[in-house]
Every structure is written in structure tokens, then in C-alpha cells.
Amino acid sequence: xxxxxxxxxxxxxxxxxxxxxxxxxxxxxxxxxxxxxxxxxxxxxxxxxxxxxxxxxxxxxxxxxxxxxxxxxxxxxxxxxxxxxxxxxxxxxxxxxxxxxxxxxxxxxxxxxxxxxxxxxxxxxxxxxxxxxxxxxxxxxxxxxxxxxxxxxxxxxxxxxxxxxxxxxxxxxxxxxxxxxxxxxxxxxxxxxxxxxxxxxxxxxxxxxxxxxxxxxxxxxxxxxxxxxxxxxxxxxxxxx
Amino acid sequence: xxxxxxxxxxxxxxxxxxxxxxxxxxxxxxxxxxxxxxxxxxxxxxxxxxxxxxxxxxxxxxxxxxxxxxxxxxxxxxxxxxxxxxxxxxxxxxxxxxxxxxxxxxxxxxxxxxxxxxxxxxxxxxxxxxxxxxxxxxxxxxxxxxxxxxxxxxxxxxxxxxxxxxxxxxxxxxxxxxxxxxxxxxxxxxxxxxxxxxxxxxxxxxxxxxxxxxxxxxxxxxxxxxxxxxxxxxxxxxxxxxxxx
Numbered sequence: 001x002x003x004x005x006x007x008x009x010x011x012x013x014x015x016x017x018x019x020x021x022x023x024x025x026x027x028x029x030x031x032x033x034x035x036x037x038x039x040x041x042x043x044x045x046x047x048x049x050x051x052x053x054x055x056x057x058x059x060x061x062x063x064x065x066x067x068x069x070x071x072x073x074x075x076x077x078x079x080x081x082x083x084x085x086x087x088x089x090x091x092x093x094x095x096x097x098x099x100x101x102x103x104x105x106x107x108x109x110x111x112x113x114x115x116x117x118x119x120x121x122x123x124x125x126x127x128x129x130x131x132x133x134x135x136x137x138x139x140x141x142x143x144x145x146x147x148x149x150x151x152x153x154x155x156x157x158x159x160x161x162x163x164x165x166x167x168x169x170x171x172x173x174x175x176x177x178x179x180x181x182x183x184x185x186x187x188x189x190x191x192x193x194x195x196x197x198x199x200x201x202x203x204x205x206x207x208x209x210x211x212x213x214x215x216x217x218x219x220x221x222x223x224x225x226x227x228x229x230x231x232x233x234x235x236x237x238x239x240x241x
Numbered sequence: 242x243x244x245x246x247x248x249x250x251x252x253x254x255x256x257x258x259x260x261x262x263x264x265x266x267x268x269x270x271x272x273x274x275x276x277x278x279x280x281x282x283x284x285x286x287x288x289x290x291x292x293x294x295x296x297x298x299x300x301x302x303x304x305x306x307x308x309x310x311x312x313x314x315x316x317x318x319x320x321x322x323x324x325x326x327x328x329x330x331x332x333x334x335x336x337x338x339x340x341x342x343x344x345x346x347x348x349x350x351x352x353x354x355x356x357x358x359x360x361x362x363x364x365x366x367x368x369x370x371x372x373x374x375x376x377x378x379x380x381x382x383x384x385x386x387x388x389x390x391x392x393x394x395x396x397x398x399x400x401x402x403x404x405x406x407x408x409x410x411x412x413x414x415x416x417x418x419x420x421x422x423x424x425x426x427x428x429x430x431x432x433x434x435x436x437x438x439x440x441x442x443x444x445x446x447x448x449x450x451x452x453x454x455x456x457x458x459x460x461x462x463x464x465x466x467x468x469x470x471x472x473x474x475x476x477x478x479x480x481x482x483x484x485x486x
Contacts, residue, residue, distance in 0.1 A: 045324070070331075085320070102329065102330070
């Protein structure tokens with residue numbers, strides 16, 4: 001469902017992502033690990049078509065993101081890192097707007113909004129202005145917009161960031177459940193999330209993949225600890241992306 | 242379709258926040274204030290409203306239009322919502338036009354709500370309504386031009402204050418270049434200034450605005466306004482693209 005081949009991104013002389021290749025199949029949740037500035041968000045922005053690639057190819061459900069971005073984008077639900085929202089809208093209004101932008105209308109839009117509000121536990125704040133929401137609710141509102149059109153592919157950039165422990169648990173459960181029917185690529189630097197929600201994980205450092213495998217395989221590579229592997233294969237100081 | 246969705250969102254945003262109401266009230270107050278003070282409305286007896294009312298519009302709009310639209314794209318950069326727009330299955334051009342048209346609708350409303358001036362001259366005299374209509378058309382052309390300039394500038398920065406100051410500076414330049422007093426000063430420097438005067442008349446917005454307010458909408462003026470708008474909106478698209486490259 002997600003096929004990334006030789007993906008490279010340069011910002012001037014700086015190489016943010018260097019010849020990265022990986023794939024995520026249906027029913028797979030791929031954890032994207034790495035220290036800050038490793039190139040995780042840049043990779044995700046290229047996979048979702050927000051950033052143009054310097055070199056390489058991204059295909060989503062066999063549609064090229066480079067040759068046919070509009071069609072490829074229809075297949076993706078995306079939660080950006082900072083969970084950006086329009087503060088002047090209500091949660092429901094924002095979700096209705098996003099659903100319309102995804103081509104939904106009438107009953108289909110109403111049902112999609114209601115379902116994503118329910119899935120992300122937003123019932124209590126549905127009519128509240130986004131500007132007044134706490135960080136956890138803001139994050140869940142942005143997560144809700146990524147689920148509206150029931151996409152085949154989900155790209156989630158740090159989906160549990162800013163959530164309290166209970167909410168983190170719920171979101172991990174949600175990702176795991178959604179992963180049965182979809183291909184999910186999600187980035188995190190919380191290593192517990194890999195064993196809790198992922199079927200496979202890659203560790204990225206300075207724009208390249210330095211480890212790849214199932215959580216158990218990765219733990220075995222680290223001598224029984226994912227932390228040890230992470231320390232071993234990643235650098236302490238990475239330049240900002 | 243997506244353009245309409247964005248237009249609707251933007252219009253809702255203008256009217257759920259104080260922005261649209263501020264535009265209508267401040268523009269209404271300033272334009273009336275100018276008419277009755279600088280325009281000497283009672284002394285002139287100008288029923289066409291040309292030299293008492295419309296003539297001051299570019300001077301007001303060169304400040305107010307950027308003040309309203311400075312956040313158009315800079316806010317999208319600042320809040321990161323551009324990342325959402327950029328990953329929806331829509332062309333960025335639709336978003337640019339949708340946002341632009343929403344602001345244009347608000348300005349059309351602000352101009353329309355100065356209708357008490359028209360009622361006043363109708364009560365006091367027998368004005369030519371078509372000339373008044375041309376006046377409104379001229380003012381709306383100025384709004385559209387300044388709006389396009391602000392849209393372009395706001396695409397380059399995430400800082401609204403920078404967008405405001407830069408846009409006001411450019412809109413002021415377009416206004417001042419065409420001001421009769423400024424052109425006369427340049428003309429006085431000698432015959433070699435002839436080509437400079439011609440250029441200033443063509444580039445400045447006033448001559449095109451005057452033509453429109455007097456019911457003379459020439460091809461040159463249309464080309465000027467719509468050319469400038471197209472260049473600015475196309476430039477906005479390029480600016481947004483280049484920032485992601």
C-alpha cells in the first residue's frame with residue numbers, strides 16, 4: 001500500500017533524507033523511530049505529498065504520489081506533527097470542512113463526522129471552539145480529520161504527543177485496531193509504543209534506515225532491549241531537519 | 242467545488258470573528274469622514290460623489306485592505322494549517338482563489354454598506370446613478386488589486402506584521418505613483434521627465450481608478466487590474482510551492 005523507493009530530500013546542501021526505501025502493506029503498522037531531526041517528519045511530508053521529493057518514488061495503493069498527487073492523496077489520512085487546526089472553528093465545523101475537502105457531502109459527510117467524533121472521543125467538545133481546547137483534545141481533533149474519509153493508508157506523525165497516559169493508551173489501541181484493515185505509518189520517539197502498537201518498526205538516523213524488523217527482532221538485535229539498540233544505532237546529536 | 246468550500250470557510254471565519262464587522266464599520270466611518278471634511282461635501286455640491294467621496298477611497302484602502310488580508314497566508318504558515326491544505330486532494334490554486342474571493346466578498350459588502358451616501362445625494366439632488374455605480378466599480382477594482390498584492394506578500398512570510406508593513410508599503414507606492422500632485426512635481430523637473438510621468442501614470446493606480454469612476458473603463462485599465470491580480474495570484478502559487486521545495 002505504501003511503497004517508498006530511494007527517497008531523498010535535500011534542503012540546499014543539507015541532506016535531510018538519504019535514499020530511503022521501505023514499504024507498508026495492508027494490515028501492517030510500521031513504527032518510524034528516530035531521534036529528533038532524523039528525517040522522520042520530512043519523510044512523512046513527502047509520503048503525503050506535502051513536500052516535493054528531490055529523488056525517489058512514493059506510491060500509495062499503486063498510485064504514484066509524484067505523477068498523480070491528487071489521486072494518491074485521496075487514499076491517505078494524515079496527522080501532521082503539530083496537529084494544526086483552524087482555531088476560529090468549532091470541532092464539528094472543522095471536521096465538516098475537512099470532510100468537504102475530501103469530497104464528502106450530505107449524509108455521507110454527516111455520518112463521517114459523527115463517526116470520527118465518536119472514534120476520537122470528542123463528543124464533549126464537538127460544539128466547542130478549537131481555540132479553547134486543551135492540547136489532548138486538539139491532537140484528537142486533528143486525528144479525527146485524518147479518519148474522516150476512511151482512508152486505506154494512515155500517516156500519523158507522533159499521534160500520541162501531548163496526550164495523557166489514558167489517552168495514549170486509547171490512541172495506541174485505536175491504531176492497532178485500524179491497522180488490521182489499513183496500512184499505517186506512524187512516527188514516535190516513545191519506544192514502548194513500538195511493542196504496544198506496531199507490527200514492524202524501522203529506526204531512522206540522519207536520513208537513513210539503520211534498523212528494520214518486528215519489535216521482537218529489534219529487541220533481539222539490542223540484546224533484549226529496544227533502548228539499547230536505539231542508543232547503539234542512532235547518533236546523539238543530529239542536525240535540525 | 243473545493244474552491245467554494247474554502248470560500249465558505251473563509252467567509253464564516255470573517256463573520257464569526259470581529260474582522261468583517263471591523264472592516265465595514267471602519268471603512269464606512271473613514272470614507273464618510275473624508276467626504277465631509279477633506280471632500281467638503283456641503284461646499285462642492287457634487288452629486289456624482291466623485292470628488293467628494295470616491296476620490297479618497299484608494300488612500301483609505303491602501304491601509305485597510307492589507308490590515309484585513311495580512312493573515313491570509315501568513316497565518317496558514319504560522320499555525321501549520323498549510324500542511325493540511327497541502328495534503329488534501331485539492332490544487333493549491335483553488336485554495337488561493339477561494340481565500341481571495343472570500344476577502345473580495347467582504348470588501349464588496351463594505352463598499353455596498355456606504356449606501357447612505359448615495360441616499361443622501363439622491364435626497365439633496367438628482368445624481369446620475371450610473372456615474373455613482375462606476376465610482377463603486379472603480380473602488381472595487383482598487384480593493385481587488387490591493388487584495389491581490391497583500392495575498393502575494395502574505396505568502397512569503399509567517400509573520401503577520403511583516404506582511405502588513407510590506408503590503409502597505411507596496412500599496413502606498415502604487416497609490417502615490419499615480420497621485421496628481423506627485424506627477425506634477427515630477428513633470429516640473431523638466432521635459433526629460435516625460436517618460437517617467439508616462440510610466441507613473443500607467444503604473445500608478447489613480448489614473449485607472451479615475452477612468453473607472455468617471456465611467457470610462459478602458460481596456461488598458463482592465464488589463465492593468467486583471468493583469469496585476471493574475472500575476473499576484475500566480476506568484477502566490479509559486480511562492481507557496483517554492484517554500485516547500
